[in-house]
Amino acid sequence: MDSIIFDLDGTLWDPIDTVLSAWNSVITNNNQLQSELTRKDFEGTMGLQMNEISRKLFPALSYKERQQLVNVCCEVEQSFLEKHGGVLYPNVENVLKELSQNYKLYIVSNCQDGYIETFYKYHKLEKYFLDFESHGRTVLSKAENIELLIHRNNLLNPVYIGDTEGDxxxxxxxxxxxxxxxxxxxxxxxxxxxxxxxxxxxxxxQ
Structure with a gap:
């Protein structure tokens, strides 16, 4: 193997508590929604694209209403993550540092555009990765983004690490x-x- 491609949520970090706070701060001001979201709600959306997440979390809203709500939630989420970050899994930085000495490291996620950059910035981990791709930036599926990244970086023998059936x-x-x-x-x-x-x-x- 010459390279390792990582999923982000559920693989490198757990951002749910920060994201939950951000989304609920928006939801409490929306009179069409009766209750706040829970951690369990968000755990059930990990790995999905944003249109799938909105449909699952807000089934009572119309497509247009869901899109408007999610756009606001994502903007607020970005500011929350920039201030508070997520929770890195134990030893992530030490392991990335060691792996990067012998392997090329990358990230492919179904997240919105700007999300991976925020992960890099808050936890100062960008130096370990050579490239990344996201659904929010390309509007492609995770599989297509993996292929895109492989071809763009001329990878010969990569492996993907993730935590869902979609991965x-x-x-x-x-x-x-x-x-x-x-x-x-x-x-x-x-x-x-x-x-x-x-x-x-x-x-x-090894």
Missing amino acids: LNAARFAKIPFIFAKYGFGQVSQFDHQIESFDELLSIF
Whole structure:
């Protein structure tokens, strides 16, 4: 293997508490919604694209209403994440530092444009990654973005690490091995390797 492509939420960090606070600060001012969102609500949306998330969280609203609400939520979310960040999983920076000495590291996520940049900025981890791609920037599926990143960087033997069935499917579509981050938010039907904690990657990539 010459390179490692990471999912973000549920693989490198847990941003839910910060995102939840941001979205609920918007929802409390919307008289069409009766209750605030919970952590469990957000855990059920991990790995989905934003239009799928809005449909799942706000089924009673029309498409236009959902789009307007989510746009405001994402703007507020960005400012919250810039101030508070998310929670990195244990030893993430130490492991990335060590892996980056022998492998090229990348991120592909279904997040909105600007989200990965905020992750970089708050936690000062950009120096370990050579490139990234997101659905918000390309409007492509995760599988297509993985392929795009592979071709753009001339990767010969990459692997994808994620925590949901969508991550598995994207890796299979791109015809690359999949490592399941079992500590994340989702479940998967199969995998090539699995890790119980982030630092177990060091034993796989010795």
